[in-house]
Amino acid sequence: MLHYLLMCRSLTYAQRASRALERxxxxxxxxxxxxxxxxxxxxxxVKVSEKNLxxxxxxxNTAGLGPTRIFLVLDDGSVQEVS
Amino acid sequence: xxxxxxxxxxxxxxxxxxxxxxxxxxxxxxPGRGCHKPAMMAADCVLNCRIMLASxxxxxxxxxxxxxxxxxxxxxxxxxxxxxxxxxxVISGYEHNSVTRPLKALxxxxxxxxxxxxxxxxxxxxxxxxxPGAKCAVCTHVSNAFGFILPIREIAELCRDLQxxxxxxxxxxxGTLPLDFSKLGAQFIAMPGHKGLLGPQGTxxxxxxxxxxxxxxxxxxxxSAENLMPxxxxxxxxxxxxxxxxxxxLMQGVKxxxxxxxxxxxxxxxxxCRAFAEKIYTIPGLKLFFDETMKSQSGVLSIMSERLSSxxxxxxxxxxxxxxxxxxHCTPTAHETVGTIEEGTVRFSFSPFNTFxxxxxxxxxxxxxxxxx
Numbered sequence: 038m039l040h041y042l043l044m045c046r047s048l049t050y051a052q053r054a055s056r057a058l059e060r061x062x063x064x065x066x067x068x069x070x071x072x073x074x075x076x077x078x079x080x081x082x083v084k085v086s087e088k089n090l091x092x093x094x095x096x097x098n099t100a101g102l103g104p105t106r107i108f109l110v111l112d113d114g115s116v117q118e119v120s
Numbered sequence: 121x122x123x124x125x126x127x128x129x130x131x132x133x134x135x136x137x138x139x140x141x142x143x144x145x146x147x148x149x150x151p152g153r154g155c156h157k158p159a160m161m162a163a164d165c166v167l168n169c170r171i172m173l174a175s176x177x178x179x180x181x182x183x184x185x186x187x188x189x190x191x192x193x194x195x196x197x198x199x200x201x202x203x204x205x206x207x208x209x210v211i212s213g214y215e216h217n218s219v220t221r222p223l224k225a226l227x228x229x230x231x232x233x234x235x236x237x238x239x240x241x242x243x244x245x246x247x248x249x250x251x252p253g254a255k256c257a258v259c260t261h262v263s264n265a266f267g268f269i270l271p272i273r274e275i276a277e278l279c280r281d282l283q284x285x286x287x288x289x290x291x292x293x294x295g296t297l298p299l300d301f302s303k304l305g306a307q308f309i310a311m312p313g314h315k316g317l318l319g320p321q322g323t324x325x326x327x328x329x330x331x332x333x334x335x336x337x338x339x340x341x342x343x344s345a346e347n348l349m350p351x352x353x354x355x356x357x358x359x360x361x362x363x364x365x366x367x368x369x370l371m372q373g374v375k376x377x378x379x380x381x382x383x384x385x386x387x388x389x390x391x392x393c394r395a396f397a398e399k400i401y402t403i404p405g406l407k408l409f410f411d412e413t414m415k416s417q418s419g420v421l422s423i424m425s426e427r428l429s430s431x432x433x434x435x436x437x438x439x440x441x442x443x444x445x446x447x448x449h450c451t452p453t454a455h456e457t458v459g460t461i462e463e464g465t466v467r468f469s470f471s472p473f474n475t476f477x478x479x480x481x482x483x484x485x486x487x488x489x490x491x492x493x
Contacts, residue, residue: 046352047342048152049183052167067163069155078344079152 039087042116043097043104044070044080051081054102061096063089074108074116084110121441122478126315127264127292127420127469128445133318136372141320144368150361152341162364169371170354176378177309178300179327183353186326187367191291192218193335194310194326197357198287199258201333202307203228207255210247210284212270213457214263217450219289223258234457238411240271247275254284256307261299262292265449265467266409266458267393267420269297276304285330291315294325295377296386296418301327308332316385318377318472319370322363332357385472389419392470392479397421399483403490409458409465422465425490430466436489437466442482444468 043065045051051067058065063085070080082104085093090107097103108116123131144165149156151163170182179185188194199222203209206229211219213234223230231254233246251257257279261272272288279286285307290299295316301309307330313323334349338359343350350356377385397410405426411417424430434446447464448455455461468482 047183047350047355048163049167049170049354052163053182067155067160072345077346079341080343081152081155 040084040110041087041090041119042068042070042074042082042084042108042110043093044074044082044106044108045102046105048081050102051083053100054097054104055083057096057100057102058083058085058089058093061092063093063096065093071108071116074106074118082108121443122474122482123443124468124470124474124478124482125443125445126471126474127267127449127467129314129321130316130318130471131443132471132473133320133369134372134376136376137318137320137369140372141365141369144365148364148368150341150364152355153361162362165364165368165371166362169367169374172371172374172378173325173327176374177294177327178302180302184328186328186354186357187362188310188324188326188357189322189363190314190324191289191310191312192324194308194324195219195258195287195289196222197326197332197335198308198310199223199226199256200335201331202256202285202287204255208253210250210254210257211453212243212259212275213246214260214266214268214270214454215258215451216260216264216289216291216454217452218291219258219260219287220453232453232457237266237409237458238268238416240269240274240416244271244274244278247278251278251282251284254282256285256287258287258289260289260291261297262418262420263451263454264292264420265451265454265465266422267292267418267469268411269293269416269418273304276306280305292418292420295374296389298382301329305329313366313370313373316377317370318373320366323366323370325370326357328353328357334359336360380472386418388472389470389474390414390417392474392476393417393419393421393468395476396468396470396479396483399479400486403487406490409460419470421468422460423468424460424463424465427490430464433466433486433489437482437485440485440489442485 149158294311313319
């Protein structure tokens with residue numbers, strides 16, 4: 038199953054994003070963002086499955102917690118930004 | 121022991137507070153320093169407390185709730201964010217050194233809007249006259265020495281009308297009096313966690329409504345490759361490891377307060393204050409700083425005696441296991457305003473856990489102390 042990383046401004050945002058998604062039944066795991074994805078050092082994101090991606094983004098945007106960037110997690114663990 | 125020094129630190133806490141501190145110390149690490157379980161437990165604890173405080177003080181976003189070491193730390197952040205050298209800053213005549221010293225250090229042009237004790241109308245008028253042209257205003261909600269409740273809503277309204285950013289020192293009111301951050305429209309409200317919020321020492325909260333400047337620089341667990349502090353809250357103002365155990369305890373203190381009917385704690389403390397004043401006002405040579413209407417006084421009562429110095433009264437009460445504070449209470453400004461700068465006062469400050477029998481005993485002990493002369 039494909040997963041996506043929704044990048045958040047901070048850990049606090051990632052926590053709030055995760056809680057907002059969990060509230061509507063979407064599993065959203067907080068993880069440290071890979072440095073290759075951020076270029077800024079430590080950052081946090083929430084990981085969601087492909088089937089929940091669209092609903093997750095819509096929910097977060099409505100809550101004012103929209104992701105700053107979105108990455109697809111590839112099979113080898115590397116990430117690729119999606120537009 | 122009877123503890124009546126809650127304006128400095130509340131000693132009696134809900135039993136959940138020390139339990140939460142201990143639990144956090146043994147199970148939690150640091151937020152933003154990894155995604156392992158102890159780090160995420162700490163992150164959850166800190167966010168939960170932020171959300172609770174945001175709800176209690178009506179702050180739109182939990183990110184705008186900043187954890188500090190104490191109110192002084194928060195006031196320093198707020199003042200340093202808004203004030204530069206030679207800026208005109210208006211303060212009330214009841215400010216603590218945690219306001220006046222940072223302003224002095226910045227070499228600000230401080231204008232004191234003095235007003236008579238317990239006179240709310242005069243306080244509003246003093247601010248009305250002083251505010252035009254000010255870069256910023258700082259006002260305590262309640263005088264720590266005299267329990268005078270300043271008319272903060274009216275002062276905030278004046279500041280909004282004149283577009284003067286307002287910093288509120290809620291050290292003596294947070295947890296006791298209603299504080300609506302959004303309605304007041306203040307730029308910052310600073311408060312300790314260890315007084316009316318019933319949390320542990322070493323905790324404080326700063327509510328932020330506008331641009332802020334970090335006072336301490338360092339690791340935040342975010343944007344680590346950058347040499348600059350993040351431009352987003354709360355990270356911008358929270359460098360270094362959080363006092364997670366303190367925050368865990370603070371959350372239990374706030375939970376206790378929120379479980380009480382609105383205004384119940386304030387009414388209880390005020391009733392204790394009035395009962396105490398009524399028992400001691402006949403003592404010869406004793407001056408009470410007391411608002412007989414009780415409209416503008418919280419649960420803090422200052423007294424002074426013609427016959428015995430404030431320090432000696434406090435010392436003798438201390439020997440009888442009654443804990444009060446004497447002196448200037450770190451607020452020479454308030455004592456200059458009231459005219460008690462030479463001697464200071466003896467301050468009795470009450471908490472939700474004090475009882476009327478404690479008040480009876482304290483009043484009779486005070487009578488004995490003063491009658492023995």
